[in-house]
Amino acid sequence: MTKPTLWITRTLSDATLQRAQRDYSVIWDPADRPGTAEDIIEMSAKVDAIIPCHSEYFSAHVVGQLDPRLKIVANHSVGVDHCDLDALRAKGIAVTNTPGVLSDATAELAMMLMLAAARHAVEGDRIVRSGAWDFWSPAFLVGKQVTGARLGIIGMGGVGRSFARKARGFDMQIHYHNRSRLDADEEAGATYHADLDSLLAASDFLSLHCPATPQTVNLMNAERLARLPKGAVIVNTARGNLINESALIAAIESGHIGAAGLDCFVAEPGGNPAFAVHENIVMMPHVGSATVKTRDAMGFKALDNLDAFFRGETPPDRL
Known part of the structure; x- marks a missing residue:
């Protein structure tokens, strides 16, 4: 029996690539560059399936030009904001994602970012690393205590719930807003806020774990950032466009945030250079799920x- 032909757009884990090459005729470029619109359209005539990442964009324009040979797009991600799902469905192309396997890894990174932001990790590391540490005072690098503080979570899916479980280890008071x-039993004593503004007012720390949709783009704009308590810390390991970056910079510079x-930005790769001058902004290059265990699990779930499709x-995770 002829194996289906599969295009893997990026470099996945060794275990994923080995399994894929065992069961499929795999096309994969070790150069590991994002697939362009032209690449996607061209490859659709050569393959039966694609495993893309969030770096490949299946816009309505692209989908309209896909060859009928392509039958399924098995995303190597939970978020599918890079896919026009309506256009893909209309084209008869199945779409899947990888829920439930990256929650802990992403929540771990959110915890790291929260602690690092609260306790001046970037500035402290620079001072010691550069040899500039020649002073100490009780007023030196005084941060914001996490233990016992109020934590607001927007989006209580798998990542949000995992983050809440980890935050309870710091005796944080968990508040959340969800659809x-x-x-x-899942709430585990957390306080639910049906109204987002109510949640913001109760959040000494705020962590974003909701998907990017037309309703959530620029969710944290200037008005909503202003509703957070003065000195609040905000964490985002979801999607960059949930936050209005200009508004966040203004709130940081004013001292309100x-x-x-x-871990994510409107422009990726690259991020926002305007953030770099602020040592109270801790940044990572969108690596929330970047552990060996999780990347294997994501790849296996896509496969x-x-x-199942073939x-x-x-498919268990068909959208």
Whole structure:
């Protein structure tokens, strides 16, 4: 039986590539560059399936030009804001994602960013590393205490719930806003806010874990940032466009926002150079799921979806 032909757009984990090459005729470029619109359109005539990352954009314009040979797009991500799902469905192309396997890794990074932002990690590291540490005082690098503070979480999916569990280890008071209230066992004593403004007022720390949708783009604009308590710390490991970056810089410079920890940006790769002058903004290059265990699990989940599809079954994570 002829193996389906699969295009893997980026360099996935060794275990994922080995399994894919065992079961599929794989096209993969070790140069590891993002697939352009032209690449996607061209490859659609050569392959039966694609495993893309969030760096490949399936816009309506691109989807309209895809070859009928392409049958499934098995995303190596949970977020699918890079895909026009309506256009893909109309084209008859199946779409899947990888939920449930990257929650802990991303929540770990959110915790790291929260602690680092609260305790001046970037500035402290620079001072010691540069040899400039020649002074100490009780007023030196005084940060914001995490233990016992109020934590607001926007989006209580897998990552949000994992982050809440980890934050309880610091005795944080968990507050959250979600499209719907969790069951009592999942809520685990957290306080639900049906109104976002109510949550913001109760958040000494705020962490974003919601998807990017037309309703959530620029969710944290100047008005909403102003509703946070003075000195609040904001963390974003979801999508960069959830925050209006100009408004965040203004809030940082005014002192209303005390610090920020960011793993994602409006412009990726590259980030926002205007953030770099602020040592109370801790930044990582969108690596929330970057652990060996999680990248293997994401790759295997994408392949599980492909395997089911080509057996004639409904993929477990079909959208």
